[in-house]
Amino acid sequence: MTCRTTRRWLACAVVAWAATAAPPTHAVDFEFWYAHGGLYAQAIDDMCTGFNQSHPDDHVRCLPQGAYEQTMRKAVAAYRAGQQPALVEIPDIGTADMMRSGAIYPVETLMRDTGHPAPVDDYLESVRRVYAGPDGHLASQPFGASTLVLYANRQKLAAAGITSLPQTWEAFGQALERLKAHGENCPASADYTSWKMLEQVNAAQGEPIASAHNGHDGLAARYTFADGIHKRYMRDVARWHARGLLLPAIMTHANDQTLAFADGECAMVIDATGAYAIVAKAGLVDAQVGPLPVYAGTTHYGNTVGGSSLWVFKGKDPSAYSAVARFLAYLREPRQQLSFSARTGYLPLTHEAERQLSSNPSTEPDAIRVGLASMALPGNAYNVGARLGFMSLFRQIWQEEVQRALAGQGTMDDALGRAQVRGNQLLERFKATYEGSVEMTP
Amino acid sequence: MKASARFHGRWTPFALGFPQLALVALFFYWPTLKGLWWSFHLVCPFGHCSTFVGTGNYVRELKDPAFYASLGTTAIFSSLGVGLSVGIALCLAWMVELHQRSGKVFRYLLIWPYAVAGSVLGVILRVAANPTIGVMGYLNSLWPGFWQPHLIGAQAMAMIVGAFAWTQIPFNFIVLVAALRAIPGDYMAAAAMDGATPWRRFIDIQIPLIRPQLFFVGTMNLIDSITNSFALVDTLTQGGPGGATDILAYKIYRDGFIGLDLSGSSALSMILMLLVLAACAVQFITAERQARREV
Numbered sequence: 001m002t003c004r005t006t007r008r009w010l011a012c013a014v015v016a017w018a019a020t021a022a023p024p025t026h027a028v029d030f031e032f033w034y035a036h037g038g039l040y041a042q043a044i045d046d047m048c049t050g051f052n053q054s055h056p057d058d059h060v061r062c063l064p065q066g067a068y069e070q071t072m073r074k075a076v077a078a079y080r081a082g083q084q085p086a087l088v089e090i091p092d093i094g095t096a097d098m099m100r101s102g103a104i105y106p107v108e109t110l111m112r113d114t115g116h117p118a119p120v121d122d123y124l125e126s127v128r129r130v131y132a133g134p135d136g137h138l139a140s141q142p143f144g145a146s147t148l149v150l151y152a153n154r155q156k157l158a159a160a161g162i163t164s165l166p167q168t169w170e171a172f173g174q175a176l177e178r179l180k181a182h183g184e185n186c187p188a189s190a191d192y193t194s195w196k197m198l199e200q201v202n203a204a205q206g207e208p209i210a211s212a213h214n215g216h217d218g219l220a221a222r223y224t225f226a227d228g229i230h231k232r233y234m235r236d237v238a239r240w241h242a243r244g245l246l247l248p249a250i251m252t253h254a255n256d257q258t259l260a261f262a263d264g265e266c267a268m269v270i271d272a273t274g275a276y277a278i279v280a281k282a283g284l285v286d287a288q289v290g291p292l293p294v295y296a297g298t299t300h301y302g303n304t305v306g307g308s309s310l311w312v313f314k315g316k317d318p319s320a321y322s323a324v325a326r327f328l329a330y331l332r333e334p335r336q337q338l339s340f341s342a343r344t345g346y347l348p349l350t351h352e353a354e355r356q357l358s359s360n361p362s363t364e365p366d367a368i369r370v371g372l373a374s375m376a377l378p379g380n381a382y383n384v385g386a387r388l389g390f391m392s393l394f395r396q397i398w399q400e401e402v403q404r405a406l407a408g409q410g411t412m413d414d415a416l417g418r419a420q421v422r423g424n425q426l427l428e429r430f431k432a433t434y435e436g437s438v439e440m441t442p
Numbered sequence: 443m444k445a446s447a448r449f450h451g452r453w454t455p456f457a458l459g460f461p462q463l464a465l466v467a468l469f470f471y472w473p474t475l476k477g478l479w480w481s482f483h484l485v486c487p488f489g490h491c492s493t494f495v496g497t498g499n500y501v502r503e504l505k506d507p508a509f510y511a512s513l514g515t516t517a518i519f520s521s522l523g524v525g526l527s528v529g530i531a532l533c534l535a536w537m538v539e540l541h542q543r544s545g546k547v548f549r550y551l552l553i554w555p556y557a558v559a560g561s562v563l564g565v566i567l568r569v570a571a572n573p574t575i576g577v578m579g580y581l582n583s584l585w586p587g588f589w590q591p592h593l594i595g596a597q598a599m600a601m602i603v604g605a606f607a608w609t610q611i612p613f614n615f616i617v618l619v620a621a622l623r624a625i626p627g628d629y630m631a632a633a634a635m636d637g638a639t640p641w642r643r644f645i646d647i648q649i650p651l652i653r654p655q656l657f658f659v660g661t662m663n664l665i666d667s668i669t670n671s672f673a674l675v676d677t678l679t680q681g682g683p684g685g686a687t688d689i690l691a692y693k694i695y696r697d698g699f700i701g702l703d704l705s706g707s708s709a710l711s712m713i714l715m716l717l718v719l720a721a722c723a724v725q726f727i728t729a730e731r732q733a734r735r736e737v
Binding site: 076080100392 | 484485486487488489490491493495502506508572573574575590592593594595681682683684685688696697699700701702703705706
């Protein structure tokens with residue numbers, strides 16, 4: 001550029017000023033969008049700060065984007081506008097969409113390309129399989145993983161004469177009856193969501209919720225849950241609800257099943273290991289944690305994880321990707337995993353982290369210990385999560401139909417049948433949407 | 443018109459109007475066209491694929507029982523919501539005008555709620571309508587099972603209708619008070635001297651004279667109830683229980699933004715837009731006819 005005319009001269013001055021004003025380091029800056037608030041957000045922020053301090057050449061900007069669904073929606077909009085972050089936390093139900101999006105840089109490939117090969121085999125098998133693409137390679141890096149466990153208020157159970165935690169749904173039902181008979185207003189509370197009542201319960205029982213291995217085999221999957229163990233479970237749930245044994249979360253003072261247990265209002269709750277942080281932080285009840293019950297005489301298969309994973313978007317500079325890879329490697333360090341886990345109740349994800357944790361049993365929160373033990377049980381094809389399209393809409397349909405049955409409009413059996421039919425319409429549309437599109441190529 | 447009251451030159455008015463037109467084009471026409479295009483395709487959320495399906499999305503929505511259920515819910519919500527908000531606002535405006543001295547104070551008090559944002563109101567009502575705490579919790583402890591909006595659809599509907607009316611009443615009130623004050627005092631005085639009771643004057647003089655304003659607030663409320671009430675539903679009921687408050691505006695939001703079903707929700711938006719246009723057209727035609735009859 002020649003600095004002849006006034007305008008050019010001005011531009012030159014600006015460029016020269018910018019050059020002198022620029023910081024001497026060449027920190028590579030990238031954005032990470034996460035989907036948590038409260039305790040969880042603080043834990044994530046601290047990890048980001050730790051990374052920025054220990055890696056002076058890299059700089060991650062960690063930005064909270066609301067709950068899971070909002071973050072996913074914003075990520076979609078941002079990608080379409082070409083403003084996507086380098087890294088985003090996406091809920092497990094978004095996995096099917098993300099893998100087919102054509103918008104992502106598979107994590108395992110990224111780590112290899114940038115010279116930070118990921119020790120993929122170190123991931124717990126039950127975690128790795130949930131986020132592995134059709135080729136078996138990790139498409140995203142597992143992050144906030146949680147699984148269902150049973151929380152019980154030790155004092156309330158003892159007062160009602162229940163000496164051991166219920167291991168079966170039959171025993172759980174009896175415990176509810178005894179607590180009620182003992183004058184307990186809220187033997188247990190539930191928010192009636194499909195993740196807890198359908199996806200997790202079926203996984204622990206080793207039963208499918210959809211054909212084609214819960215959608216892992218491709219777009220031809222259709223829901224099949226309306227008969228089988230889910231029907232049996234939901235009939236029990238409807239009975240417990242009708243007799244005031246399993247209170248809807250909104251009928252509790254806390255308005256939330258986790259808080260209603262944490263503040264001592266309800267005696268038991270089936271909740272995620274991630275809820276442990278809230279229960280422990282509140283410190284109001286002596287919480288006893290046990291594995292998710294199964295039906296008497298059935299095998300307890302390994303639990304599946306729910307939660308989120310980290311996806312890398314395409315369309316950034318190679319230098320940014322190196323920084324992203326270093327950040328991902330940092331998050332995977334056992335030290336980070338364990339401190340995140342201890343603060344939030346999310347599970348450690350690798351064998352190495354698990355080993356370090358079990359070598360020091362005093363630091364291991366009960367929920368984590370029980371959660372990891374449940375995940376370590378032998379699995380089958382149905383406890384690696386579902387990979388189905390329009391899953392968030394399906395969850396709402398399931399909830400809508402179940403709410404109707406609980407309000408006495410028709411039977412639970414009919415409600416599940418309708419949820420299945422409507423869910424299958426979603427899957428057909430998902431198939432039609434993506435039929436022309438190519439599967440993710442690593 | 444005076445010459446000085448006109449713009450000079452042909453392009454000045456356009457230039458002055460351009461920012462507004464550009465905004466409308468950017469935030470209304472362009473998204474509408476995009477939505478129209480999406481409604482004829484199956485599009486992937488990330489925008490890397492789309493398949494032309496003609497009217498497939500419309501046919502699917504029009505065959506879906508959930509669409510008709512949602513349409514019915516919208517009709518109930520809109521008619522009850524508009525009726526309640528116009529009715530109460532009219533009643534308040536009339537009473538304020540009836541008692542001139544205290545009216546002044548009440549007029550200000552009643553306008554204040556207009557400044558409360560919809561979502562703030564949603565949160566307040568969520569606490570107020572909670573079945574375990576507050577007044578409702580007390581009533582529930584007297585009569586167990588008295589208030590269960592999470593189970594009983596009619597109660598959930600009553601809740602959002604009430605909330606909607608709350609948001610609309612202040613605006614309606616301002617318009618209707620102004621309308622009532624615009625009626626010449628002579629008419630009212632003459633009627634009073636003839637022995638007409640306040641009620642008689644209200645029915646025979648005030649209502650007919652403020653009909654254009656009633657029509658205006660009715661139309662504005664109707665449009666608002668159809669297109670703009672999703673924030674209330676989102677904070678209060680999320681369309682539940684069992685779809686009892688799943689009004690079309692909320693279904694569109696849910697399908698498109700939570701479910702990432704851009705095609706289906708675009709088709710629904712287009713259907714909703716046609717419905718709003720049709721409702722407005724009907725109202726305008728009837729109002730026009732009445733106005734002509736009166737002239």
